Amino acid sequence: MNFFFAIKSDYFSCELTIPKFQNDGSQVNSFVPFECFIKNNNWIIKKSDYLENENFFFINEFNINNKKIFFLSNDNEIKKNYLNLKNNLVDLNSFTDTKPIEFRCNLKIFIKSMGFSSYQSDYSYKMTKIKGSVLSPIFTLLNRDADRNFIIFKNIYYKPLEDKFNGYLIDIKNKSIVKKFELYTNFTNTIEIQKHEISDNIFFYADGFSGIPIYISLKDGHISMEHTHPPHLYILGDDKFLKINEIKNYVKKIIDR
Amino acid sequence: MLKKLLIDKFFRNKYSKFLRNFIGIKPSYYNLDYTNKNITVSDAFFWRTDSNFTTVFSFTDLLNLYYSISNQTIELVFYSKDFKILKRLLVEQTNISNKIIIDKSFFDGLEDFGTFYIFHNSSVKFNSMIRNSCYTGFSYKGCLPSFVHGNTQTSYKNLSTNKEIYGVCAKSFFQKKKYKVQNFFSYDKTELLLMNPCSSRIKIKINSDSFFLDKGCSKIFDINKYKEVKILSNAYLLRPIIINYKNDKYIDAHHG
Numbered sequence: 001m002n003f004f005f006a007i008k009s010d011y012f013s014c015e016l017t018i019p020k021f022q023n024d025g026s027q028v029n030s031f032v033p034f035e036c037f038i039k040n041n042n043w044i045i046k047k048s049d050y051l052e053n054e055n056f057f058f059i060n061e062f063n064i065n066n067k068k069i070f071f072l073s074n075d076n077e078i079k080k081n082y083l084n085l086k087n088n089l090v091d092l093n094s095f096t097d098t099k100p101i102e103f104r105c106n107l108k109i110f111i112k113s114m115g116f117s118s119y120q121s122d123y124s125y126k127m128t129k130i131k132g133s134v135l136s137p138i139f140t141l142l143n144r145d146a147d148r149n150f151i152i153f154k155n156i157y158y159k160p161l162e163d164k165f166n167g168y169l170i171d172i173k174n175k176s177i178v179k180k181f182e183l184y185t186n187f188t189n190t191i192e193i194q195k196h197e198i199s200d201n202i203f204f205y206a207d208g209f210s211g212i213p214i215y216i217s218l219k220d221g222h223i224s225m226e227h228t229h230p231p232h233l234y235i236l237g238d239d240k241f242l243k244i245n246e247i248k249n250y251v252k253k254i255i256d257r
Numbered sequence: 258m259l260k261k262l263l264i265d266k267f268f269r270n271k272y273s274k275f276l277r278n279f280i281g282i283k284p285s286y287y288n289l290d291y292t293n294k295n296i297t298v299s300d301a302f303f304w305r306t307d308s309n310f311t312t313v314f315s316f317t318d319l320l321n322l323y324y325s326i327s328n329q330t331i332e333l334v335f336y337s338k339d340f341k342i343l344k345r346l347l348v349e350q351t352n353i354s355n356k357i358i359i360d361k362s363f364f365d366g367l368e369d370f371g372t373f374y375i376f377h378n379s380s381v382k383f384n385s386m387i388r389n390s391c392y393t394g395f396s397y398k399g400c401l402p403s404f405v406h407g408n409t410q411t412s413y414k415n416l417s418t419n420k421e422i423y424g425v426c427a428k429s430f431f432q433k434k435k436y437k438v439q440n441f442f443s444y445d446k447t448e449l450l451l452m453n454p455c456s457s458r459i460k461i462k463i464n465s466d467s468f469f470l471d472k473g474c475s476k477i478f479d480i481n482k483y484k485e486v487k488i489l490s491n492a493y494l495l496r497p498i499i500i501n502y503k504n505d506k507y508i509d510a511h512h513g
């Protein structure tokens with residue numbers, strides 16, 4: 001099961017387009033978008049406000065914020081899991097677990113009458129169970145020539161926690177911390193990156209929880225948005241987790257000094 | 258334990274995978290033997306210098322980052338849309354993260370499109386397999402490039418033999434693979450950038466339009482008349498890059 005998320009920002013608007021079909025064309029007619037958010041340390045689940053056509057649900061900018069997450073389900077599944085859902089996100093169905101190509105809920109950010117950019121907003125249930133850490137290069141997708149650059153870091157944790165944890169910009173060559181900032185669980189975090197911070201040795205590091213780093217650049221009304229791959233995608237040999245742990249331990253030593 | 262390892266090795270080798278893909282039972286999607294060592298795999302990336310486009314290629318030096326091998330070179334191999342080799346670019350001094358501009362002057366004035374691949378060269382054995390799944394930014398009329406990540410392993414180079422192999426994406430011989438793009442297109446103009454990632458010719462049907470694409474060849478397909486897109490082919494993974502246009506000024510490049 002995948003969750004979908006959006007981005008609320010002062011600099012652009014955002015909307016979600018959720019297909020009613022899998023990428024092989026299969027469809028389950030009873031599913032509609034639900035949303036959940038945390039209130040008084042519990043998950044609150046409700047049916048989302050949406051528009052629809054024959055094949056898509058549309059969630060507009062007025063129905064999103066940085067705390068809500070969305071998923072496809074039906075009343076029966078929600079009713080059956082109601083008690084459990086207060087304290088845990090639950091893997092309710094496998095409709096959005098598609099392979100080899102992952103289910104795409106289209107997250108579009110846009111500036112009215114100007115630029116726009118799309119991203120595949122899927123966050124797997126499996127990932128919500130992971131604490132761990134995230135390491136991602138920032139030079140790859142940010143742009144020194146842009147007017148503004150942002151890292152969006154989305155975490156979804158299965159427990160209804162709004163915990164604080166640390167994020168960093170790390171210079172891995174000079175072994176130094178360039179910037180330290182606070183991140184929150186179950187939140188779409190936004191970190192503005194200054195031009196001088198965009199350099200080929202600088203990495204984003206989230207310490208304590210997993211998540212998806214998304215990179216956004218804005219210039220003259222144009223927008224670019226894309227995520228970096230997780231490190232395990234780059235190493236196909238049996239040593240992949242060994243190598244990833246080595247580099248994450250290297251970074252951890254820099255921040256623990 | 259040894260028996261399990263041998264069975265696992267057998268099912269992961271390229272001959273078993275070819276057979277599984279051929280008959281469509283537990284397909285592996287790629288004809289790649291992941292037990293091989295010192296292999297540098299590349300996704301296929303699109304370059305565009307046509308129609309006022311410039312391409313920015315952004316990549317990480319994986320051997321340097323993960324294996325601390327810095328005395329190596331990186332080679333980019335550029336192909337035309339007909340899979341004819343156009344240019345080899347040897348990058349001798351890389352940083353951890355790197356960017357290269359591909360404009361028409363890069364191709365001596367050529368305004369066209371095609372694909373390219375990235376491989377490492379190293380005499381140092383790293384005893385593993387890496388995947389260069391990098392990022393291409395498409396800049397339209399000189400504006401901010403819209404970035405999209407690589408999404409399909411398509412080629413590899415064996416560092417022991419220096420041989421490059423293209424078309425490693427699997428295809429089925431018995432059934433048409435349906436791929437319905439999960440986005441709704443309501444733009445002034447939308448293009449699909451398609452390339453054949455398999456080792457031989459494939460037949461592609463986009464909604465009601467059919468055509469063939471030979472190994473490694475690429476095509477830009479205009480879908481202005483459609484709001485939704487269904488692709489039929491015998492390739493297991495035929496994921497287009499999609500470019501949406503607004504006011505002939507703003508673009509959004511994303512993968513399908």
